[in-house]
Amino acid sequence: MSAMQEVPPVLSEELDIVIPTIRSLDFLEQWRAFFEPYHLIVVQDGDPSRTVGVPAGFDYELYTRKDIERILGPKASCISFKDSACRCFGYMVSKKKYIYTIDDDCFVASKPSGEKIDALQQHIRNLLTPSTPFFFNTLYDPYAQGCDFVRGYPFSLREGVPTAVSHGLWLNIPDYDAPTQLVKPVERNTRYVNAVMTIPKGTLFPMCGMNLAFNRELIGPAMYFGLMGDGQPIGRYDDMWAGWCVKVICDHLSLGVKTGLPYIWHSKASNPFVNLKKEYKGIFWQEEIIPFFQQVKFSSDKLTVEELYIELAGKVKEGLGHIDPYFSKLADGMVTWIESWRQLNPPAAEGETTAAKGTGAGGKLANGH
Numbered sequence: 001m002s003a004m005q006e007v008p009p010v011l012s013e014e015l016d017i018v019i020p021t022i023r024s025l026d027f028l029e030q031w032r033a034f035f036e037p038y039h040l041i042v043v044q045d046g047d048p049s050r051t052v053g054v055p056a057g058f059d060y061e062l063y064t065r066k067d068i069e070r071i072l073g074p075k076a077s078c079i080s081f082k083d084s085a086c087r088c089f090g091y092m093v094s095k096k097k098y099i100y101t102i103d104d105d106c107f108v109a110s111k112p113s114g115e116k117i118d119a120l121q122q123h124i125r126n127l128l129t130p131s132t133p134f135f136f137n138t139l140y141d142p143y144a145q146g147c148d149f150v151r152g153y154p155f156s157l158r159e160g161v162p163t164a165v166s167h168g169l170w171l172n173i174p175d176y177d178a179p180t181q182l183v184k185p186v187e188r189n190t191r192y193v194n195a196v197m198t199i200p201k202g203t204l205f206p207m208c209g210m211n212l213a214f215n216r217e218l219i220g221p222a223m224y225f226g227l228m229g230d231g232q233p234i235g236r237y238d239d240m241w242a243g244w245c246v247k248v249i250c251d252h253l254s255l256g257v258k259t260g261l262p263y264i265w266h267s268k269a270s271n272p273f274v275n276l277k278k279e280y281k282g283i284f285w286q287e288e289i290i291p292f293f294q295q296v297k298f299s300s301d302k303l304t305v306e307e308l309y310i311e312l313a314g315k316v317k318e319g320l321g322h323i324d325p326y327f328s329k330l331a332d333g334m335v336t337w338i339e340s341w342r343q344l345n346p347p348a349a350e351g352e353t354t355a356a357k358g359t360g361a362g363g364k365l366a367n368g369h
């Protein structure tokens, strides 16, 4: 899409919306105008016998833990249970080029002008325009309407690189960690920053899964949200882990990661005490994890994301295994994830995952996969 194009295309045949839920999907009513043209992949966490209603009119497939175990067999061990990390199963079963994932407590936000924000449209714009990881444009997104490269920006770099990830933000409840939430219980994010930026090559970032889009063909196999929640010593680091793995692989492949617009309205603050229990090991482990990712170097003969991810798993086992046996388990989970990805996405595969397709009018649950 050229920078000049006003409205990005509706990619209803090329994009799936993945929603993890342990609550309800009532929030979709507010998104209907923006989401109804798209196919939803709902990953229902928690009790598989619970019926999660999908508002009428939405085209969807829904997977419970039982479905995940039926489809993956023993390899289902790599998909988390009782953590939003379960959402990555949706990335695996999708057959589309793009994924947008959103939490069930995220609603349509408004610009300062009062205009409702079509978050999906902005993500599509972000993904269809290039990124600029090698040289920072001080006027932010040069491909945005009414913007360009500033003086001194090398012309040899103005073509940019393909964008793999579009990381959106949140008004109202910010994605703070538990300690910050505890000391700032009433703080709300009211700042609407009208900018999209490419995260520079060599810089890591804390990826939040609340309002996130990515090019599944470019980076899908690296979007594993790890082993979190039930039976694991850590939670709420699912998206963070994925973000660190994705960024080092994007840097190696010269793919771009953008952050900024669009905003959604995050309505529910999860319990900071519960969050502290889930996060606390991560809070000190990450002081070793980050330097590990900062020094990751891939062998030059690895060219596909799947190969790079398997190589990274080996590095995780070697480089982080001393911290806690969990990291060896996580490294194994990374390999199982790729094996599962290959099982569901064989190179020669034609057609779609044969999950029962819901029609939204009380459509069937996914049982014909």
Ligand SMILES: O=c1ccn([C@@H]2O[C@H](COP(=O)(O)OP(=O)(O)O[C@H]3O[C@@H](CO)[C@H](O)[C@H]3O)[C@@H](O)[C@H]2O)c(=O)[nH]1
Binding pocket: 019, 020, 021, 022, 023, 024, 044, 045, 046, 081, 082, 083, 084, 085, 086, 102, 103, 104, 105, 175, 208, 209, 210, 229, 235, 236, 237, 238, 239, 268, 269, 270
């Ligand atoms: O066990 C669970 C818990 C939650 N979910 C679904 O996941 C998302 C996020 O849940 P929630 O809104 O309660 O959590 P937040 O603290 O606001 O989320 C932030 O932390 C990340 C979790 O790691 C998350 O991506 C961030 O946005 C909702 O849709 C829940 O229904 C679940 O499936 N299983």
Ligand SMILES: [Mn+2]
Binding pocket: 103, 105, 266, 267, 268, 269, 270
């Ligand atoms: Mn939330």
